[in-house]
Every structure is written in structure tokens, then in C-alpha cells.
Amino acid sequence: MPWLVSKVAQLVVTYLNMGKGTAKKDSGVLMSAPLLAALSSPANDRRTQVKVGQALERVWLQATNLGIRLHPMNKILQLPEIKAEVTKLIPMGDVMPQLTFRLGYAEPETAYTPRRPLNEVLI
Numbered sequence: 001m002p003w004l005v006s007k008v009a010q011l012v013v014t015y016l017n018m019g020k021g022t023a024k025k026d027s028g029v030l031m032s033a034p035l036l037a038a039l040s041s042p043a044n045d046r047r048t049q050v051k052v053g054q055a056l057e058r059v060w061l062q063a064t065n066l067g068i069r070l071h072p073m074n075k076i077l078q079l080p081e082i083k084a085e086v087t088k089l090i091p092m093g094d095v096m097p098q099l100t101f102r103l104g105y106a107e108p109e110t111a112y113t114p115r116r117p118l119n120e121v122l123i
């Protein structure tokens with residue numbers, strides 16, 4: 001939904017100036033996204049939040065299976081002002097956005113994010 005992308009990008013620039021150039025970078029990333037999605041729920045209790053996380057896992061796995069990349073962009077929901085604005089943009093009515101992400105085809109990865117060894121983090 002291009003109108004949603006540009007609206008959200010505008011909100012990011014307005015509210016999310018968390019670091020030098022961050023809002024501009026985030027806005028560029030959002031504007032270039034072929035698809036921006038929000039997983040939403042009618043309730044907001046712990047059980048629902050876990051279920052939304054499970055739904056994200058399924059969407060992410062299916063996207064990967066199809067060669068589509070998924071990039072979570074949840075920072076836009078961390079400020080109540082911007083979350084309220086995003087909520088108003090969801091056409092389904094009385095639901096709460098829980099997870100926002102962009103989807104699209106990407107160049108193959110050339111480098112991976114470094115990870116600590118498993119035995120350092122598993123007790």
C-alpha cells in the first residue's frame with residue numbers, strides 16, 4: 001500500500017528522530033519498501049502478544065521459503081503518539097498494531113551479523 005508507506009515514513013520523520021540521521025534513514029528504508037505490513041490484534045493481553053509473535057514466525061518462514069525477505073521495523077510502534085497514528089491507518093477498525101515489518105526481494109547477503117558463541121549465552 002504505497003499511501004500507507006508514505007504516511008508511515010512521514011510519521012517516522014516527524015516523531016522518530018532518535019539519533020543523527022536515523023529518522024531519515026528509516027524513512028528512506030520505508031519509502032523504498034514494496035510492501036509494508038502490520039500484524040494486528042483485537043486484544044492486547046500476554047496470550048495475544050505471544051500468538052502475534054507466533055504468527056510473525058509463520059509469515060517470516062513462509063516469506064523465506066518464497067525467497068522474500070522480511071525486515072521487522074517495530075521501532076515505529078514504540079512511541080505512543082506514532083502508535084496511535086499507525087492504528088488509525090489500519091482499515092480493519094478496532095485493532096491494535098503489534099508488529100510492523102517490510103517485505104521484498106533483496107540482493108543476496110554478503111555478510112552476516114556477528115553472533116556470540118552458543119555456550120556463552122546458554123546456561
Ligand SMILES: Cc1cc2nc3c(=O)[nH]c(=O)nc-3n(C[C@H](O)[C@H](O)[C@H](O)COP(=O)(O)O)c2cc1C
Nearest residue numbers: 026029070071072073074075076077099112113114
Ligand atoms: C521484534 C523485532 C523488532 C525489530 N525492529 C526493528 C526496527 O524497528 N528497525 C530496524 O531497523 N530493525 C528492526 N529489527 C530488525 C533487526 O535489527 C535485524 O535487522 C533483524 O532481526 C535481522 O538481523 P540479523 O542480521 O541480526 O539476523 C527488529 C527485529 C525484531 C526481531
